[in-house]
Amino acid sequence: MRQVLAPSAVGSLRAEYGPGAIVIPDQLVDRTSGRAQTYYDIGGAVHVSFADPYCPAGRSTAVATARAGDWETVDGGTLVVIEGPRFSTRAESQWFAGNGWSIVGMTGFPEAILARELALCYTSISLVTDHDAGVEAGQGVTHDEVLEFFAQNVTRMRTLVSETVQSLPEERTCSCGSALDGIKLPFELP
Ligand SMILES: [Zn+2]
Numbered sequence: 231m232r233q234v235l236a237p238s239a240v241g242s243l244r245a246e247y248g249p250g251a252i253v254i255p256d257q258l259v260d261r262t263s264g265r266a267q268t269y270y271d272i273g274g275a276v277h278v279s280f281a282d283p284y285c286p287a288g289r290s291t292a293v294a295t296a297r298a299g300d301w302e303t304v305d306g307g308t309l310v311v312i313e314g315p316r317f318s319t320r321a322e323s324q325w326f327a328g329n330g331w332s333i334v335g336m337t338g339f340p341e342a343i344l345a346r347e348l349a350l351c352y353t354s355i356s357l358v359t360d361h362d363a364g365v366e367a368g369q370g371v372t373h374d375e376v377l378e379f380f381a382q383n384v385t386r387m388r389t390l391v392s393e394t395v396q397s398l399p400e401e402r403t404c405s406c407g408s409a410l411d412g413i414k415l416p417f418e419l420p
Pocket residue numbers: 285286287288350351352404405406407
């Protein structure tokens with residue numbers, strides 16, 4: 231199994247779940263700018279499928295492990311990755327939520343597409359640290375609050391990641407490994 235597990239801190243765009251929930255997203259919206267998002271930037275473009283950005287096997291293992299570990303666990307949802315370093319305005323946050331998106335963070339892209347370009351599996355394990363500014367329950371976010379909440383949960387989070395690693399299937403049944411099949415690469419990856 232060649233699986234990247236990506237723990238991160240996110241804000242919730244939904245009133246239904248708040249600090250302490252684990253979301254295992256199944257979709258991603260890229261609102262970053264200026265981040266390099268391909269390895270193949272010389273000698274011709276490479277277009278890999280990214281319709282489903284996350285590994286289904288990694289996702290189901292992470293969901294089951296989080297549930298077994300007594301986390302409030304949300305199976306699926308859309309992670310919006312913003313450029314940062316600033317947090318969202320209320321209007322941006324309401325716009326994200328209005329589009330049906332679930333959580334917002336500053337990491338996870340381009341990591342997910344870079345993993346796909348290497349035919350690696352990639353699974354996001356997102357810990358909600360706050361309600362984002364546009365959510366009714368959200369008062370706006372400060373960096374200190376996020377850091378403090380994350381610090382309180384870091385040991386538990388580490389346990390979740392290591393238990394997920396141990397529960398991953400030996401056999402690779404997902405299609406992540408064939409992401410580059412039939413694609414002519416401009417150069418060989420090391
Ligand atoms: Zn996979």
